[in-house]
Amino acid sequence: xxxxxxxxxxxxxxxxxxxxxxxxxxxxxxxxxxxxxxxxxxxxxxxxxxxxxxxxxxxxxxxxxxxxxxxxxxxxxxxxxxxxxxxxxxxxxxxxx
Numbered sequence: 001x002x003x004x005x006x007x008x009x010x011x012x013x014x015x016x017x018x019x020x021x022x023x024x025x026x027x028x029x030x031x032x033x034x035x036x037x038x039x040x041x042x043x044x045x046x047x048x049x050x051x052x053x054x055x056x057x058x059x060x061x062x063x064x065x066x067x068x069x070x071x072x073x074x075x076x077x078x079x080x081x082x083x084x085x086x087x088x089x090x091x092x093x094x095x096x097x
Contacts, residue, residue: 051097
């Protein structure tokens with residue numbers, strides 16, 4: 001019984017650690033967007049804000065930059081450098097801002 005409790009505690013800790021690491025990774029990835037799209041995606045200039053934008057919409061836009069369907073020299077360069085998982089992490093991060 002005690003062994004089961006220890007295992008459950010360890011699993012809970014591992015899950016919490018994974019979530020915390022994903023959050024840190026998403027924040028780090030998103031920070032590279034700040035120069036143009038503002039801190040945490042809150043743009044103060046002429047570029048679109050990413051904060052609060054639907055996650056699936058952001059993923060779709062990034063995929064279109066990667067494929068060349070949507071053109072932008074700067075965004076093609078940036079978007080092409082991310083994996084699908086990283087794009088999803090950033091989209092999730094920005095959608096929650």
